[in-house]
Amino acid sequence: MSTTSPIVVIDSGLGGLTVVRALRAVLPAEDILYFGDTARLPYGSKTAGTVMTFIQQIIGFVLAYEPKHVVIACNTATALALNAVRPMFPRLSISGVIAPGAKAAVAAAGAKRVPVIGVIATEATIRSRAYERAICHRRHHARLLLRPTPLLVPLIEEGRRDSDPVLILALEQYLAPFKERRVDVLLLGCTHYPILRNVIGQIVGARVKVIDSAEQCAQDVAHRLAGRELIRQMMPIVNERVGSLKSFVTDDPLRFRKLASRFLGTEIEVPTWVSPDELYHPHQAEFVPLSMPA
Numbered sequence: 001m002s003t004t005s006p007i008v009v010i011d012s013g014l015g016g017l018t019v020v021r022a023l024r025a026v027l028p029a030e031d032i033l034y035f036g037d038t039a040r041l042p043y044g045s046k047t048a049g050t051v052m053t054f055i056q057q058i059i060g061f062v063l064a065y066e067p068k069h070v071v072i073a074c075n076t077a078t079a080l081a082l083n084a085v086r087p088m089f090p091r092l093s094i095s096g097v098i099a100p101g102a103k104a105a106v107a108a109a110g111a112k113r114v115p116v117i118g119v120i121a122t123e124a125t126i127r128s129r130a131y132e133r134a135i136c137h138r139r140h141h142a143r144l145l146l147r148p149t150p151l152l153v154p155l156i157e158e159g160r161r162d163s164d165p166v167l168i169l170a171l172e173q174y175l176a177p178f179k180e181r182r183v184d185v186l187l188l189g190c191t192h193y194p195i196l197r198n199v200i201g202q203i204v205g206a207r208v209k210v211i212d213s214a215e216q217c218a219q220d221v222a223h224r225l226a227g228r229e230l231i232r233q234m235m236p237i238v239n240e241r242v243g244s245l246k247s248f249v250t251d252d253p254l255r256f257r258k259l260a261s262r263f264l265g266t267e268i269e270v271p272t273w274v275s276p277d278e279l280y281h282p283h284q285a286e287f288v289p290l291s292m293p294a
Contacts, residue, residue, distance in 0.1 A: 003232045005068035006031040006246075007221065010058050012041040013157055014256065015192035016073030017263035019097070020245065022218035023071075027225070029232040030243040033065055039251035039276050042153050044122025044190075048080040051124070055081040057279035059089055061248075068230050071221055072096045075190050075213065076122050079130035093224065097191060100220040101213035102134035105187040108209040109142065116143045118178045121189030123148040131189055145181050149174045149190075156192045159259050162199040171196065175203050187211045195263060247271035250279070 007023065009016050013036050020032055035058050037043075043051050055077050059070060070092060072078045078096030086094055109115035119131045126148045135144060151170045160167045178186060186208050188194055194212045201210050225231045232243070245268060249256045253271040260268045 001066050001068040001230070003068075003230050004031070005066050005230075006033045007225075008033045008035065008059075008062045008065070008067040008070045009073045010035045010037075010055065010062075010070065010077070011074045011191060012037050012043040012054075012077065013153075013192075014038075014259055014263055015153070015156070015190060016071075017260055018191050018194045018212075018214035019071060019073035019217050021264050022212075022215045023221060024243065024245075026218045026222045027231065028242055029234045031232075032243060032245050033062060033067065034245060034247040034271075035062060035274075036247065036249045036256060036271070038249045038256060041157065042122070043074060043076040043080075044124045044150065044153060046076075046124065048124075048128070051077050052081040052084045054279075055085050056088060059085060059092070059094070061274065061279055063089075063092070068093065068228075069221060069225060070094045071217065073191050073214070073217065075101075075130075076124045076128075079125045079128035093228070095217075095220060095224060097213045097217040098130050098134050098189075100216035101187055101189065101211060102131055103138060104213075104216040105185050105211045106135060106138040106142075108185045108211055109139065112184060114141050114143060115139075115184040116145060116181055118181070118183035118186045119144070119146040119189045120149045120152075120174060120178075120186070120193065121146070122153065123150050125189055131187070143181075145178060145183060147174065147177060152196070153190065153192050156195065157259075159262070162196050167196075168199065171200060171203055175200065178204055178208075183208055185209045185211060188213055191217075248274050250274055250276050 007030050009020050078098045082096040126146050155167050191214050194214050249271045253273050257270050
């Protein structure tokens, strides 16, 4: 790999595009490969073993592009699969979204003696207790309020806007306990949620600091690449180079393209379709088998 190698971003669907958008803002010269597992979403209601298998298969597929870094831009997959897949690909740099988000939430809590930190996420992410561990590792004196919000990802993937009455009703009900407990910080523990950040902020009130895990993830990737001297530099202004984006999906490329602009703020080319069957036959020589101990 080299500075010109791509960054790979993996998600179950569209949500990881919020990480792509943040990466483009921080690292504008980088080429990005995005893989949305649209045929098998949502990940939030699946078991750890299933999600781990999906992520292993996708990483096996993208190895052919010699990525310099892989971002698991899905909180559920980070919680359930990150620690398991790292030993399978020992020569590959892989990171997730939970640790950067937890770090930012703790920092946002400031000097308050016992802050109340809230987290909304999928059922699987909450059940994993990954955010609970990540926050408590960084701050022992804090009260945590973690709640699953299972309807939000399907509603967002349907293309519903933040002005949609059904979406607003769901948010008001999900966020009511956080308002009652007067949380100081609310962490958006799913990469789909940043596109709802404004309406979430309106519901919980201006005093609550709302943390976007996608932005924190992008900063973390930039820090990791800088440490390995792998950041691709911008060309001189006369011939400025903007990084490319190539997308892969496992189902309905046209629908993905239609909805992607809401997450990215710009149009994309039609993604390349990858049949899930292709993912079940990875190149075995490229990674450590599941049976090998970490």
